[in-house]
Amino acid sequence: xxxxxxSKGSNKPKGKPNSANKARKSVVGTARKPKPWGMIIGVIxxxxxxxxxxxxxxxxxxxxxxxxxxxxxxxxxxxxxxVVRKEYESGQHVTPEQRVAYDxxxxxxxxxxxxxxxxxxxxxxxxxxxxxxxHSLEHGSVWIAYNPDKVKGKALDTLKGKxxxxxxxxxxxxxxLDQPISLQSWGHQLKLKDATDPRIDExxxxxxxxxxxxxxxxxxxxxxxxxxxxxxxxxxVAEKPGPDAVTMDGKGASAATDExxxxxxxxxxxxxxxxxxxxxxxxxxxxTQAPPPSQ
Amino acid sequence: MSAPFSGxxxxxxxxxxAMVAVLLVGGAGGMIIANARAGSDDVAPSAGSVDVGFAQxxxxxxxxxxxxxxIERDRTADSTLQGLAFDIESTQLSQASEMSxxxxxxxxxxxxxxxxxxxxxxxxxxxxTHSNGEGGKTTGEVQRMPGMATTEELNKLRKLxxxxxxxFFLQLMLRHHxxxxxxxxxxxxxxxKGYVRNLAQKIVDxxxxxxxxxxxxxxxxxxxxxxxx
Numbered sequence: 464x465x466x467x468x469x470s471k472g473s474n475k476p477k478g479k480p481n482s483a484n485k486a487r488k489s490v491v492g493t494a495r496k497p498k499p500w501g502m503i504i505g506v507i508x509x510x511x512x513x514x515x516x517x518x519x520x521x522x523x524x525x526x527x528x529x530x531x532x533x534x535x536x537x538x539x540x541x542x543x544x545x546v547v548r549k550e551y552e553s554g555q556h557v558t559p560e561q562r563v564a565y566d567x568x569x570x571x572x573x574x575x576x577x578x579x580x581x582x583x584x585x586x587x588x589x590x591x592x593x594x595x596x597x598h599s600l601e602h603g604s605v606w607i608a609y610n611p612d613k614v615k616g617k618a619l620d621t622l623k624g625k626x627x628x629x630x631x632x633x634x635x636x637x638x639x640l641d642q643p644i645s646l647q648s649w650g651h652q653l654k655l656k657d658a659t660d661p662r663i664d665e666x667x668x669x670x671x672x673x674x675x676x677x678x679x680x681x682x683x684x685x686x687x688x689x690x691x692x693x694x695x696x697x698x699x700v701a702e703k704p705g706p707d708a709v710t711m712d713g714k715g716a717s718a719a720t721d722e723x724x725x726x727x728x729x730x731x732x733x734x735x736x737x738x739x740x741x742x743x744x745x746x747x748x749x750x751t752q753a754p755p756p757s758q
Numbered sequence: 759m760s761a762p763f764s765g766x767x768x769x770x771x772x773x774x775x776a777m778v779a780v781l782l783v784g785g786a787g788g789m790i791i792a793n794a795r796a797g798s799d800d801v802a803p804s805a806g807s808v809d810v811g812f813a814q815x816x817x818x819x820x821x822x823x824x825x826x827x828x829i830e831r832d833r834t835a836d837s838t839l840q841g842l843a844f845d846i847e848s849t850q851l852s853q854a855s856e857m858s859x860x861x862x863x864x865x866x867x868x869x870x871x872x873x874x875x876x877x878x879x880x881x882x883x884x885x886x887t888h889s890n891g892e893g894g895k896t897t898g899e900v901q902r903m904p905g906m907a908t909t910e911e912l913n914k915l916r917k918l919x920x921x922x923x924x925x926f927f928l929q930l931m932l933r934h935h936x937x938x939x940x941x942x943x944x945x946x947x948x949x950x951k952g953y954v955r956n957l958a959q960k961i962v963d964x965x966x967x968x969x970x971x972x973x974x975x976x977x978x979x980x981x982x983x984x985x986x987x
Contacts, residue, residue: 499768506775513779520786524793534952554967558838578841602849675956679964681852682845688831689841 530668539669547652553678555713562704569608571647578689584628587635590699600649602682603672608637608645618658802864809954811879812945813857814870820854830927875899904987905937925981932972935965937987
């Protein structure tokens with residue numbers, strides 16, 4: 464009975480207060496909101512902190528691994544924008560008199576001279592014969608070429624600082640280069656404007672002595688005994704190679720050596736490039752003269 | 759808008775947020791631990807594996823090429839061949855040292871055991887045959903690897919000079935490259951470590967090109983290769 468009245472009593476208010484309740488609830492709700500705000504902010508802060516920890520760990524680790532050459536990361540230079548890649552056949556040699564009709568300027572692969580240019584952190588003051596430079600790339604070095612008209616003073620010193628004393632690095636001016644700076648590794652090239660561009664170091668750490676990208680892991684950089692004289696290197700030849708040049712498929716790379724020694728080709732080439740031959744070829748000429756007597 | 763923050767659902771939100779925070783921190787911790795341990799759970803190839811057999815035998819094979827190339831480099835008068843010899847000597851010495859480094863890390867002898875023979879590791883599966891170094895075919899181990907020069911051949915090389923030296927060097931080195939090819943191809947296909955397969959494949963590619971070059975050099979000197987090993 465009492466309950467009846469109670470329920471009755473409560474029923475009554477329930478009916479009316481239903482709306483009143485709602486009103487109160489909403490009032491209480493809005494009144495309570497300020498309390499959860501503290502909680503909400505706290506939760507958000509904690510989640511953001513956790514997110515920060517995660518992001519930090521993730522970027523630290525992935526950034527570290529990004530440049531480490533491994534079986535899962537055979538070519539870290541894919542992380543660098545602007546790198547041009549091409550596949551080249553390795554091991555095709557030409558003689559000191561022959562020229563190669565390269566498909567790129569500066570080239571970064573293809574047939575090359577029997578002798579490699581020294582690449583033990585070597586800074587060449589003058590432009591060097593391209594056929595020797597390409598052989599150094601095959602051994603795993605990075606070649607920094609620059610346009611001598613555009614890169615001077617501080618920028619030149621910055622580049623030199625990346626080469627001097629660094630194994631598997633070499634640097635030389637490349638007259639007529641279409642950009643101030645061009646980096647070459649076997650099968651890879653990156654052209655740049657600015658010597659302080661961070662991509663220079665990224666290119667070097669991705670590709671120098673990269674056992675997966677370089678065709679001859681363990682190739683040497685010392686050049687004494689190869690016929691290449693680092694104190695008097697064969698000079699760069701500005702003229703375009705003639706029709707007798709070795710093509711990119713290596714056609715004539717060795718066959719032409721044969722014919723060349725027969726007599727037809729080298730005199731022609733020699734005639735066309737007397738200034739080139741004049742400077743540095745004593746060792747080169749010595750090399751070519753050796754085979755003919757043998758024949 | 760007020761619903762998510764009231765009553766049970768507000769608890770659910772806090773709970774979910776806590777879960778996310780725990781997962782993020784836990785994930786970060788996991789990455790750091792995995793990064794610190796990287797490589798330590800790498801299983802080293804064991805004795806008798808293709809990796810160990812390839813590293814030991816190819817090292818022996820390479821070191822003889824280093825010896826022959828050194829003789830040519832010191833004695834030849836031909837600057838082209840001097841350069842080629844220096845290239846072969848340097849590259850193969852460096853690669854032999856790399857193999858020696860692997861064997862050190864794998865806690866394996868840097869050379870095959872005395873009298874153990876060579877190329878046993880190439881008989882995996884039992885169907886593969888290889889040259890026994892004396893012109894025959896075998897599936898088991900051999901005492902002399904294909905392409906290896908004999909002591910008499912090396913001594914002969916040491917005494918020759920001029921054109922004779924150059925021709926004999928090219929003949930020995932060409933045969934040596936041909937003999938090593940089988941081993942390198944087998945290593946490139948069957949080794950368990952990616953870096954071993956990589957080096958083996960580079961040896962296949964670069965030595966095939968070098969072999970072509972030496973064939974041309976022999977032809978220029980009017981000489982023929984030795985019979986293939």
